[in-house]
Amino acid sequence: MSDASVDDLVVDYLSHLAVERGLSDNTVAAYRRDLDRYRHFLAGRGLTDLAQVSAVDVSEFSRDLARRDLAPASVSRAVVAVRNLHAFALAEGRVGLDVAHEVSPGARPRRLPKALSIESVEALLDSCDTTTVEGLRDRALLELLYGTGARVSEVCSLDVDDLTPVLSDPQQGLRLFGKGGRERVVPLGSYAADAVRGWLVRGRPGWAASHGSGSAPAAPALLLNQRGGRLSRQSAWAVIQRAGQRAGITEHLSPHSLRHSFATHLLDGGADVRVVQELLGHASVTTTQIYTLVTVEHLREVYRSSHPRALSSDERDGPTTPVGTTD
Structure with missing residues (x-):
């Protein structure tokens, strides 16, 4: 052989x-x-x-x-x-030539990121009961994710001291550290700032005080769990799932859903793709441009449903039964 x-x-x-x-x-x-x-x-x-x-x-x-x-x-x-x-x-020296190295595997189809509608985002945010400590924390988390387009790891790693300068002077912007330790500065909108203030004043102190002496001090962390420890990415994911259930959202939700929505809504509103690239912290604009495909598809849907001559009457009414046939 x-x-x-x-x-x-x-x-x-x-x-x-x-x-x-x-x-x-x-x-x-x-x-x-x-x-x-x-x-x-x-x-x-x-x-x-x-x-x-x-x-x-x-x-x-x-x-x-x-x-x-x-x-x-x-x-x-x-x-x-x-x-x-x-x-x-x-x-291994068992053949003298690699005949397959030039055969392309083909480009994998790009999966368009799924963005929530503005109404769904508002329902998600409004589902947090801000009369409770947990609700204040959840609202701060969600507002930060949607208001800054940050990755969940970036938000969970924030410390109180990262927000203090921005809350006193919004012109400074919020410093985030993304993949590879790349630093970027993003604006902090008034809704996110108000949610963070509410959490810092009415929610966080109680949970920080409950922090057990047997674990690392939680004092620096902005977002805490009920034990006073830093909120983990997994717990943040669970927060979004619960908020989605309360809001009656049946679409798949993850922390990235809000990042996708942030980018898509900016582009829908006329933002330049290079600006969105900087806000998202993408090293290449090519990564950001996938969101432009989402907005083009959205524009196409709006055009088809709104313009009087986008569809013929047959297309608008749907398929009809041919004359002389029954069903």
């Missing part, structure tokens, strides 16, 4: 992933499924030796997956697995 037997190489490569690279069982299982598809495809073409495989074969495998109505992301993942198998075979 050839040293480049497809079956043997797949077994050896999967062992390499599990033992030498330490990948999880689920990841190795995904590779196994994709490479099993590849093995069967090659066998159907009479190819049992990887050294016999050409770049055309790899490209045909990709097209075969697409014809099977697999999701583009699944096709892309399978082609990546095949490319990695060929690269492994070359590195």
Whole structure:
């Protein structure tokens, strides 16, 4: 049997992933499924030796997956697995050429971020009962997320001293530290500032006083849990879930939902994409531009529903039953 037997190489490569690279069982299982598809495809073409495989074969495998109505992301993942198998075979000296390295896995479809409507955001914020300490904390969290577009990790890491200068002089802006420690300054709107003041004056002191002596002091943290410790990202996620339930929002919610909504509503209001890039802390404007696709789709929907000549009468009324037929 050839040293480049497809079956043997797949077994050896999967062992390499599990033992030498330490990948999880689920990841190795995904590779196994994709490479099993590849093995069967090659066998159907009479190819049992990887050294016999050409770049055309790899490209045909990709097209075969697409014809099977697999999701583009699944096709892309399978082609990546095949490319990695060929690269492994070359590195192990079991083939003399990597024929798969130029075969593109294809671009994964971009998932448009889901933004809430302004009405849904207002319902979410208004669902917090600010007559309670928990409600004051939750309102401050949500207003900060939506009012600044910050990541949940950035908000949860804020200390009281980070807000004190801004609350006394809003012109200073709020300093946030994002990915890679990159610093940016964002405006703090009046709604967010009022919510933070309410929490600092009427809510936080009680929870800070309940902080146990057996854990690290919570004094610096802006947002606290009921035990007086710093609010975690996981707890912030739970706050948003509960607020969504109270507000009757059935859409999927996460802390990023408010960040997405922040960006989309700014662009809908006419903000320049470069300004939104700075506010979000994106290193590249390309990342921010995905939000422009959301607003274009929103504009298209508004146009189709509002302009008298955007749709024909048939399109507006929907499909009708042809004359002479019944249903």
